[in-house]
Amino acid sequence: MPAPPDPALTLGLLAERCDATVESLLLALPSTGDRLAQAAVDGYLDAVMDLLRMLAAAAREGAGRLPTAPVSQAAPHVAAAPPWGMP
């Protein structure tokens, strides 16, 4: 994952990655062929998915509390025409 300098963007991307991983783990069907080992794998994955959901929620909440960097700071090379029409 590229690391944007704006922490609010980082947290937003982090939340998306956590959500995407939960989705992929929900679709995964790892099979150990052994009842006890399977219970351990399933229990571990349940705990990890719960952690990732909590982390995604915390990241979104944190992103909402942070000030967002101005566009000219986030992308200095930009697209540089300010919206108010200055040269």
Added chain:
Amino acid sequence: MGYAVNGAGDPASLAATATALQRVARDLVDAADSLDSRPAPGAPRRSPANRRLLAELADVCRAAAAVTRTGGDELNRAAYSQARLGHQSAALADEAAAAGLVTGPTGYAMRPGIVGVADPADSATRSAHLAGVRDRAAQLEQHMVREREQLIARLSAAAADAEALAGGLR
């Protein structure tokens, strides 16, 4: 086998899950590094509360990365071990079949019925072969049991870490 086996297992499915876990572990470390980095010049100043928030989230990301990396490593190891032991078991079964042995509910045995002439030397050879095959089958089973116990112990510890981390975020 002497322990509960519900199926053959699927090394590819374990490896695929391991890949997803290791990928998110890398993403979590990247996110933690980014959250810990200094603000870019000209960026809004961070209040003490926000700095604390970012530092806490970075710590959680690193701890979560350790948990997911552990799980990925364990599932990868289990996938490799399962494939290798499956191959060894199949090779042993082939060798046993070629030697005229059969598998039953209690493991390898002599093929029932009358086989060949009553040659004591031949009979002794087959008995020795049976003992060797049984010994190697027992070693394979012990190895599988040991690896299963390690997998269970390590994943259970990682699950407990994940639960503690999630509890801290609630």
